[in-house]
Amino acid sequence: xxxxxxxxxxxxxxxxxxxxxxxxxxxxxxxxxxxxxxxxxxxxxxxxxxxxxxxxxxxxxxxxxxxxxxxxxxxxxxxxxxxxxxxxxxxxxxxxxxxxxxxxxxxxxxxxxxxxxxxxxxxxxxxxxxxxxxxxxxxxxxxxxxxxxxxxxxxxxxxxxxxxxxxxxxxxxxxxxxxxxxxxxxxxxxxxxxxxxxxxxxxxxxxxxxxxxxxxxxxxxxxxxxxxxxxxxxxxxxxxxxxxxxxxxxxxxxxxxxxxxxxxxxxxxxxxxxxxxxxxxxxxxxxxxxxxxxxxxxxxxxxxxxxxxxxxxxxxxxxxxxxxxxxxxxxxxxxxxxxxxxxxxxxxxxxxxxxxxxxxxxxxxxxxxxxxxxxxxxxxxxxxxxxxxxxxxxxxxxxxxxxxxxxxxxxxxxx
Amino acid sequence: xxxxxxxxxxxxxxxxxxxxxxxxxxxxxxxxxxxxxxxxxxxxxxxxxxxxxxxxxxxxxxxxxxxxxxxxxxxxxxxxxxxxxxxxxxxxxxxxxxxxxxxxxxxxxxxxxxxxxxxxxxxxxxxxxxxxxxxxxxxxxxxxxxxxxxxxxxxxxxxxxxxxxxxxxxxxxxxxxxxxxxxxxxxxxxxxxxxxxxxxxxxxxxxxxxxxxxxxxxxxxxxxxxxxxxxxxxxxxxxxxxxxxxxxxxxxxxxxxxxxxxxxxxxxxxxxxxxxxxxxxxxxxxxxxxxxxxxxxxxxxxxxxxxxxxxxxxxxxxxxxxxxxxxxxxxxxxxxxxxxxxxxxxxxxxxxxxxxxxxxxxxxxxxxxxxxxxxxxxxxxxxxxxxxxxxxxxxxxxxxxxxxxxxxxxxxxxx
Numbered sequence: 001x002x003x004x005x006x007x008x009x010x011x012x013x014x015x016x017x018x019x020x021x022x023x024x025x026x027x028x029x030x031x032x033x034x035x036x037x038x039x040x041x042x043x044x045x046x047x048x049x050x051x052x053x054x055x056x057x058x059x060x061x062x063x064x065x066x067x068x069x070x071x072x073x074x075x076x077x078x079x080x081x082x083x084x085x086x087x088x089x090x091x092x093x094x095x096x097x098x099x100x101x102x103x104x105x106x107x108x109x110x111x112x113x114x115x116x117x118x119x120x121x122x123x124x125x126x127x128x129x130x131x132x133x134x135x136x137x138x139x140x141x142x143x144x145x146x147x148x149x150x151x152x153x154x155x156x157x158x159x160x161x162x163x164x165x166x167x168x169x170x171x172x173x174x175x176x177x178x179x180x181x182x183x184x185x186x187x188x189x190x191x192x193x194x195x196x197x198x199x200x201x202x203x204x205x206x207x208x209x210x211x212x213x214x215x216x217x218x219x220x221x222x223x224x225x226x227x228x229x230x231x232x233x234x235x236x237x238x239x240x241x242x243x244x245x246x247x248x249x250x251x252x253x254x255x256x257x258x259x260x261x262x263x264x265x266x267x268x269x270x271x272x273x274x275x276x277x278x279x280x281x282x283x284x285x286x287x288x289x290x291x292x293x294x295x296x297x298x299x300x301x302x303x304x305x306x307x308x309x310x311x312x313x314x315x316x317x318x319x320x321x322x323x324x325x326x327x328x329x330x331x332x333x334x335x336x337x338x339x340x341x342x343x344x345x346x347x348x349x350x351x352x353x354x355x356x357x358x359x360x361x362x363x364x365x366x367x368x369x370x371x372x373x374x375x376x377x378x379x380x381x382x383x384x385x386x387x388x389x390x391x392x393x394x395x396x397x398x399x400x401x402x403x404x405x406x407x408x409x410x411x412x413x414x415x
Numbered sequence: 416x417x418x419x420x421x422x423x424x425x426x427x428x429x430x431x432x433x434x435x436x437x438x439x440x441x442x443x444x445x446x447x448x449x450x451x452x453x454x455x456x457x458x459x460x461x462x463x464x465x466x467x468x469x470x471x472x473x474x475x476x477x478x479x480x481x482x483x484x485x486x487x488x489x490x491x492x493x494x495x496x497x498x499x500x501x502x503x504x505x506x507x508x509x510x511x512x513x514x515x516x517x518x519x520x521x522x523x524x525x526x527x528x529x530x531x532x533x534x535x536x537x538x539x540x541x542x543x544x545x546x547x548x549x550x551x552x553x554x555x556x557x558x559x560x561x562x563x564x565x566x567x568x569x570x571x572x573x574x575x576x577x578x579x580x581x582x583x584x585x586x587x588x589x590x591x592x593x594x595x596x597x598x599x600x601x602x603x604x605x606x607x608x609x610x611x612x613x614x615x616x617x618x619x620x621x622x623x624x625x626x627x628x629x630x631x632x633x634x635x636x637x638x639x640x641x642x643x644x645x646x647x648x649x650x651x652x653x654x655x656x657x658x659x660x661x662x663x664x665x666x667x668x669x670x671x672x673x674x675x676x677x678x679x680x681x682x683x684x685x686x687x688x689x690x691x692x693x694x695x696x697x698x699x700x701x702x703x704x705x706x707x708x709x710x711x712x713x714x715x716x717x718x719x720x721x722x723x724x725x726x727x728x729x730x731x732x733x734x735x736x737x738x739x740x741x742x743x744x745x746x747x748x749x750x751x752x753x754x755x756x757x758x759x760x761x762x763x764x765x766x767x768x769x770x771x772x773x774x775x776x777x778x779x780x781x782x783x784x785x786x787x788x789x790x791x792x793x794x795x796x797x798x799x800x801x802x803x804x805x806x807x808x809x810x811x812x813x814x815x816x817x818x819x820x821x822x823x824x825x826x827x828x829x830x
Contacts, residue, residue, distance in 0.1 A: 015745075015772065105793070113804070196805065216803065248829070351824075357430065357433060360820065361821060363820060363821070364823045365823070366825045367823055367827070367828040368828065371514075377514075377520055378510075378514065405775065406777040406787075406808075408777060408779045409782070410781045412655060414660075415791070
């Protein structure tokens with residue numbers, strides 16, 4: 001099937017899915033979870049083909065992300081079942097209005113339509129994304145990286161068999177067969193076919209989408225997250241928060257990449273920080289990349305030109321000293337990706353300035369940036385973390401995969 | 416001032432406007448309204464220069480749109496005062512969550528930042544758009560067509576004097592000086608400077624924005640609106656609704672352009688419709704453009720290739736006959752611009768199919784499409800009517816000019 005043929009199928013399926021009830025959707029999700037478990041052997045076989053082909057081609061970390069096990073597939077099935085249990089976001093009356101007697105205007109949540117996801121090598125994204133799209137009433141078009149394609153194909157076939165078991169069209173979840181760049185480009189410009197495109201992957205993919213897409217796109221995931229330690233910060237609290245944000249899971253997008261320190265606390269704070277996250281750490285001590293003021297206080301690598309604009313995703317932390325909270329805000333707004341930033345302070349005025357002034361999806365006072373997550377934010381799930389401002393910002397759950405329309409019922413009303 | 420210099424000023428002003436209270440914004444709006452009235456003579460003089468230059472160059476209808484009078488300027492000032500009276504959309508806690516004791520997560524409405532509007536020749540858009548942007552906490556960048564530039568300049572100078580009177584920066588409302596295509600292109604690609612671009616104008620402008628813009632855009636205003644007269648329709652109601660939607664104000668985007676009629680009611684309905692909107696109308700009888708089935712029932716112009724894809728904005732109506740509601744939905748979703756569509760029916764099942772199946776911002780049952788309007792929908796005002804699905808759909812008011820961010824307050828919480 002060509003990508004164009006697949007897009008036509010998706011568009012036809014969109015008209016069909018609109019008529020399916022919430023209960024049937026939930027049954028289908030459970031059937032899809034069952035089918036994943038029933039097809040564990042097939043999926044593992046496909047996965048080992050992918051791994052075979054990728055050995056020596058991609059890094060060990062990537063191989064690990066790509067690898068499935070019976071437990072991981074079981075986990076994917078459990079994830080789909082969890083999505084079935086969440087409340088449906090569709091058909092809620094968000095606002096209503098009666099400008100004339102008997103003329104009722106209701107703003108009602110409805111699915112976006114066809115949601116396409118371009119992702120890389122994690123096979124679990126296949127079932128996660130399909131479940132979230134379907135639960136929110138959308139047809140799902142998946143396009144994964146070539147190294148994970150056999151796994152994704154086996155997973156999608158299992159999911160489709162679940163759909164068919166409940167009498168639904170297997171076209172509600174579609175996998176693009178072509179894994180060359182051509183298919184990504186086709187999705188980006190599939191006006192009239194795709195209602196939302198979500199790129200999940202590295203900066204290159206996301207930038208390509210922003211630049212080339214003519215369909216609506218939500219940028220996700222790139223996080224150059226900052227923590228600003230204010231003059232008035234509780235030093236122990238600041239150490240805990242920085243250590244947690246930097247070292248608890250450095251490979252994720254809500255991990256800290258840049259530390260900004262007020263000059264009046266730097267002499268006391270930086271040596272303690274160095275002890276905490278460099279000297280005292282047996283495994284994975286953090287490499288500090290210090291600006292010209294910080295390097296006068298502690299030892300470390302002098303920060304290079306790009307260190308304040310890099311998502312390290314590693315045990316590396318860039319450190320900058322500023323004169324005050326205003327300079328911190330200015331620096332952060334210039335260099336951040338709009339994901340998550342935190343201030344550690346005991347001064348309400350600084351906190352207020354920071355929360356108002358920082359132009360990011362999630363702004364923290366005295367807490368770690370690591371909390372930016374659909375589960376923690378009470379969404380129950382997550383399709384990605386939007387770093388843009390229109391439509392959805394921060395963690396995207398089921399509601400964010402809906403739009404609304406106005407449904408107006410009258411009795412022959414004219415204006 | 417070059418466009419680039421202006422964008423830098425706008426970005427700086429964005430940091431400033433975040434710190435201004437709602438009361439000051441409202442006082443400034445009233446001062447801006449006063450300044451419009453105080454500067455009536457200056458504005459009229461600039462306007463007469465614009466008209467002088469445009470005579471013979473643009474149509475009389477366009478000249479009329481461009482022309483100001485003391486009453487029209489007074490009306491603009493009243494509009495600005497009305498906006499001051501509306502509740503502020505900024506700083507509302509939309510959702511909150513406490514995943515751990517003392518860790519409070521609040522989804523809070525915040526301004527988008529810098530909102531740019533590209534529009535054509537109506538001078539009143541200048542003050543309307545500036546007032547709505549400012550009220551919703553945004554810096555406003557205006558770029559009008561060259562035929563209205565002198566008027567817009569005089570209006571913006573008056574608005575800026577109002578801002579300064581309240582001690583605010585005049586950079587909260589900025590007018591792009593360059594009226595060539597280059598400046599429009601610059602705005603479309605001003606990544607990092609413009610948070611939302613709203614094109615208000617013809618199809619050409621909107622398509623250019625969609626195709627070329629790398630900044631976030633909301634498409635507005637193009638309306639190829641359909642009315643479907645179902646087999647079960649009350650014929651008198653259908654006649655009233657079609658007449659109202661087509662003839663009450665054909666130049667606006669919520670006017671009907673295409674009539675879709677069920678074949679089982681067409682023999683009775685179409686002759687009555689012809690009498691009502693063609694034969695009996697003394698002024699401006701409607702020209703019917705009939706498909707091959709309709710032309711067998713009544714006289715009219717045979718519909719040409721493009722008649723079902725044209726926003727006539729005139730006393731012209733394309734007419735198509737379909738077999739059933741499903742065919743109507745299919746035709747409409749293929750040819751509509753996603754603005755407003757209506758069904759006239761007395762059958763609940765058809766109504767339900769139609770409201771679920773039609774993929775437009777506003778879907779009517781037994782009412783005229785002419786109600787799609789910010790005022791009628793209870794928004795109190797309107798920045799345009801979005802025909803896209805992300806962020807805002809249908810009439811956009813103050814809330815739609817905001818985004819949200821998560822503000823998270825903890826006591827040293829780590830994950």
